[in-house]
Amino acid sequence: MIEQKTAEEVPLESTSPFELRVDLSKNVSESVVKKALETGDIGFLHSFTTGSAVDGPGVRLVAWTAGCQFRCLYCHNPDTWNMMNGMAIPLERAVLALNKYRHGLKVMNGGFTLSGGEPLMQDRFAVRLFAAVKEMGIHTALDTNGFLGERLSNEELEKIDVVLLDIKCWDPERHRHLVGKDIGPTLDFARRLAQRRKPIWLRYVLVPGLTDDENDIGKLAAFAADLGNVERVDVLPFHQMGRYKWEKLGLNYTLNDVHPPSRELVERVCGQFHAVGLTAY
């Protein structure tokens, strides 16, 4: 049984995106959701967290959106798959909340990152929020799986300083198995960002037995190096911190027996990116 709170009882800030949040917008009508998606007047957010040092340059304030069209087998936040699990937050409230951190983020050379879920499921809200944050003079980052990148116009892309692009794996068949969608749109978005010289920080979740194939990683590394705009690669070791959410949500988690990658494996994968001239951690 999932312990439930109403949207009013839940603070916008959470200590961690690993906090389970469900059904916070279950009373929002379909017409309100439709209009919100069309206009961006309202966003559906899992939470805000502060002080992240891994979601873009410097110290980041991160807003986690609800809604994702991928179903990554290793997802550590499956409560963000459903948009209705997020809180319905008017754009103005989100902007006011962000404004509180404006000074601190500038002092710490940090910025604002929109993550998820998949932020581009709510592309109008994302675009308006980025525009408001840029107005405040704050650095902006979009953390995305890239599948819906075509929803952003070139002008809208200019409000985003860096794209944290999650490429889940290289092999198309494996990608479909791993996330339930094709890899093509993500790679198209990467190429478009390269044409526009928009910096990419590539994120790669390393899961033993699923995304550690040496040959595939070699091809991904070559692709990333050819783009010419990948500033760094973050190799993110798989962990089991999200397993309890799958259990609580009654989802079929298939990675119970998978262990985090060894240090040797992480070093091998980072080395594959280094070998093509990329900075990887």
Ligand code: SF4
């Ligand atoms: S893209 Fe991110 S939020 Fe969506 S299923 Fe994959 S890991 Fe989870």
